[in-house]
Amino acid sequence: MTGKPTSKVRSGQSQAESVEAFSDADEARATGLLQILDEDGRTHGAVPALSAAELVRMYEGMLHGRLLDDHLATMQRQGRIGHTLDARGQEAGVIAAAHALGPDDYFVPALREASAALYRGLPLRTYLAQMLGNANDPAHGRQMPGQVGSRASRHVIGSSSVASQIPHATGLAWAARIRGERTVVVGFVGDGGTSEDDFQSGLNFAAVFKAPVVFVCQNNQWAISTPLSSQTVARSIAIKGLAFGVPSVRVDGNDILALYATIKEAVDRARAGRGPSFIEAVTYRLGAHGPTDDPSRYRDPAEAATWQGKDPLLRFGAWLHAKEILTVEAQSTTRQRIDDEIRAAIAAEETIGPPSTASLFDDVLAEPSWLLDQQRAEYLRARKQRRG
Amino acid sequence: MAYEFRLPDIGEGMAEGEIVRWLVKEGDELGQDQPMVEIMTDKATVEIAAPRAGRVLDRCFKEGARCPVGEVLVIIGTSDDDDRTPSPVAPTPGPTPPPAPVTSAPARKPETVLATPAVRKLAREMDVALTAVTGTGPGGQITADDVRTAKVSAGLVAPTPRPMVTGDVRIPFRGVRRKIAEHMLRTQREVAQFTYVEEVDVTELVELRNKAEARLVSHDVKLSYLPFFIRATVEALKKQPQLNAYLDEKAGEIVQRHEYHIGLAAQTPEGLMVPVIRHADRRSLLELAREVERLATCARTGHVSPSDLSGSTFTITSLGALGGLSATPIINYPEVAILAVHKIAKRPAVVDDKIVIREMMNLSLSVDHRMVDGHDAARFVAEIKASLETPGLLFLEST
Numbered sequence: 001m002t003g004k005p006t007s008k009v010r011s012g013q014s015q016a017e018s019v020e021a022f023s024d025a026d027e028a029r030a031t032g033l034l035q036i037l038d039e040d041g042r043t044h045g046a047v048p049a050l051s052a053a054e055l056v057r058m059y060e061g062m063l064h065g066r067l068l069d070d071h072l073a074t075m076q077r078q079g080r081i082g083h084t085l086d087a088r089g090q091e092a093g094v095i096a097a098a099h100a101l102g103p104d105d106y107f108v109p110a111l112r113e114a115s116a117a118l119y120r121g122l123p124l125r126t127y128l129a130q131m132l133g134n135a136n137d138p139a140h141g142r143q144m145p146g147q148v149g150s151r152a153s154r155h156v157i158g159s160s161s162v163a164s165q166i167p168h169a170t171g172l173a174w175a176a177r178i179r180g181e182r183t184v185v186v187g188f189v190g191d192g193g194t195s196e197d198d199f200q201s202g203l204n205f206a207a208v209f210k211a212p213v214v215f216v217c218q219n220n221q222w223a224i225s226t227p228l229s230s231q232t233v234a235r236s237i238a239i240k241g242l243a244f245g246v247p248s249v250r251v252d253g254n255d256i257l258a259l260y261a262t263i264k265e266a267v268d269r270a271r272a273g274r275g276p277s278f279i280e281a282v283t284y285r286l287g288a289h290g291p292t293d294d295p296s297r298y299r300d301p302a303e304a305a306t307w308q309g310k311d312p313l314l315r316f317g318a319w320l321h322a323k324e325i326l327t328v329e330a331q332s333t334t335r336q337r338i339d340d341e342i343r344a345a346i347a348a349e350e351t352i353g354p355p356s357t358a359s360l361f362d363d364v365l366a367e368p369s370w371l372l373d374q375q376r377a378e379y380l381r382a383r384k385q386r387r388g
Numbered sequence: 389m390a391y392e393f394r395l396p397d398i399g400e401g402m403a404e405g406e407i408v409r410w411l412v413k414e415g416d417e418l419g420q421d422q423p424m425v426e427i428m429t430d431k432a433t434v435e436i437a438a439p440r441a442g443r444v445l446d447r448c449f450k451e452g453a454r455c456p457v458g459e460v461l462v463i464i465g466t467s468d469d470d471d472r473t474p475s476p477v478a479p480t481p482g483p484t485p486p487p488a489p490v491t492s493a494p495a496r497k498p499e500t501v502l503a504t505p506a507v508r509k510l511a512r513e514m515d516v517a518l519t520a521v522t523g524t525g526p527g528g529q530i531t532a533d534d535v536r537t538a539k540v541s542a543g544l545v546a547p548t549p550r551p552m553v554t555g556d557v558r559i560p561f562r563g564v565r566r567k568i569a570e571h572m573l574r575t576q577r578e579v580a581q582f583t584y585v586e587e588v589d590v591t592e593l594v595e596l597r598n599k600a601e602a603r604l605v606s607h608d609v610k611l612s613y614l615p616f617f618i619r620a621t622v623e624a625l626k627k628q629p630q631l632n633a634y635l636d637e638k639a640g641e642i643v644q645r646h647e648y649h650i651g652l653a654a655q656t657p658e659g660l661m662v663p664v665i666r667h668a669d670r671r672s673l674l675e676l677a678r679e680v681e682r683l684a685t686c687a688r689t690g691h692v693s694p695s696d697l698s699g700s701t702f703t704i705t706s707l708g709a710l711g712g713l714s715a716t717p718i719i720n721y722p723e724v725a726i727l728a729v730h731k732i733a734k735r736p737a738v739v740d741d742k743i744v745i746r747e748m749m750n751l752s753l754s755v756d757h758r759m760v761d762g763h764d765a766a767r768f769v770a771e772i773k774a775s776l777e778t779p780g781l782l783f784l785e786s787t
Contacts, residue, residue: 074421076398077396079394293431382502
């Protein structure tokens, strides 16, 4: 297959060829665990070709996500925001995918990938405005906090429907292919999401039509309180992809170098017209599922402690220090700088009040409508009367 | 200025939180975002950090106590706070407690009615004028409960309440229905009625009717069981005249009739009607059958003449195949008794110490105890039972 779209594609016909038979090596990739950067910060095998500036940027992206989540979690408990979705422990997969994409590519997040939007250009204050639901929020507080979207950054707005992102990513990718664009799409899903119908149909469709899409499963071991052992008895999550004829790899999800290498290869493959890939990132949700979840009720604290030792930030930081790309001292300075930025942005956005009630009538329909105009006028008249 | 930290809704619609553990003491200096307290909600135990730096002035709830959402949980004094007695109504500048961005105004009556469409609809249905209702919702909004409360307090009920619009069907209570009601009520009010139930073996009667029906094919008449019941009843009435009677209260006399006009309770599209077979004692079984048929047709088509509907001296009610096991029929005032005949069905019966299958039927007789005692009612039913069990007897005295 070539990457050049043909009229056959435009007419919506299948691109299916005879399904490639997968070799033992393919199966090994889907059930093994690819690792470049180990827990002690040492590398094994080929390190992806990334400049020092790129590596620092990736580190900062992960750290930014971590610190922001710390602040948001505290703010939620203080009643300053209503809800937050925590990605602590899973930052590597998010930033690796964000870094592997070009500016025209689409990112379709599952629940915990807002950092990718920030990494790809969404201003922090816009994100915080969305978390607060204040007047600066483009959606005027109508979207669930954390489910941010950005047209400019091609970050698709979040959906709480588990695994719905997979068919969406496939559809975006297929549309790009029909239009002859070189756009690639990354779609995220959780371990629980791979049990959904949408996962099956999305992967199958993408494979049959050779959609330029990369699926990344953040296997963080827990679908709220359902452990992976109750989620599937398959030998891995990645191996499910082979059933659809999709090249699939199981990767250490806390190893940003292995993740970047794998996702970049899959993105290049998709852009070359060779169809979708599926990547299982084996990671761990260090925090709770959400503000109303209490993992101590169902999770062994020893398990979380073990995973603390596999923290993606710690190992990346150790390696950057050892390679003298970013020393521990520089990391500390960076941390302080980012934390100050975040604090300042939060303080600034908290001074912005809620959206005006009259904005309720905005964005309901694309075009103005007499009915909404009338309702707005009626409301404004009533408000004026009330205020005397 | 002291800062009052009110417990926010940190779950999804939680009402209160239990204080599990205080992590700070009164007098402690707090750093911004320093953990203060562990709170248990319905779903999780969570740690709440200080929203601002300062000294802990007051921990408002003890460990184990429950703090409602929105109540002051802890008071934090800022550096320029020297006295330890903060004003309880201290305004909270800076980050506002978010769950209620609108300052919760006390209940008031705004000039313009604030109510959701659902509440407006409810008010219309309940005939409550929203302008007269005081809203207790946010910003003086009128809630559904406000409307219901207003409805209860008398002054707000509109002078001419319209019937509520509900899914119920409302049918005018008049005509035949009302007549039936008045008639039944009169019996219940003025008559001391009791009901006596008996079982009848009608195996022979069933055989007889089957044979007769075969013979009657050419006669263009359907022979039901009803003529037999009428005949048996008339014969019994002749022997028990106190059941074919009425009470003349003015004269202080019980009037025993020597005419036998048998009313037949019949269901018609307009309701219950009781067409009457006049002089039932003078008619053969076949004539009774023809008269039953005629009256039934008239009743069904609504062409019963008034003369067909009055003058009965005794009434029989039958629900045909539906006819159940027993009933407590209401006497057709001013008669003395009413007989309900139930469905004929094959049932096990004991004959000569053997259990055999017989055609069985029950009779329920309601009697006015003012004029007839239980003993006589039992004898009356026994007469009918004897006639129906040995239907040949019906011909002994027949006309």
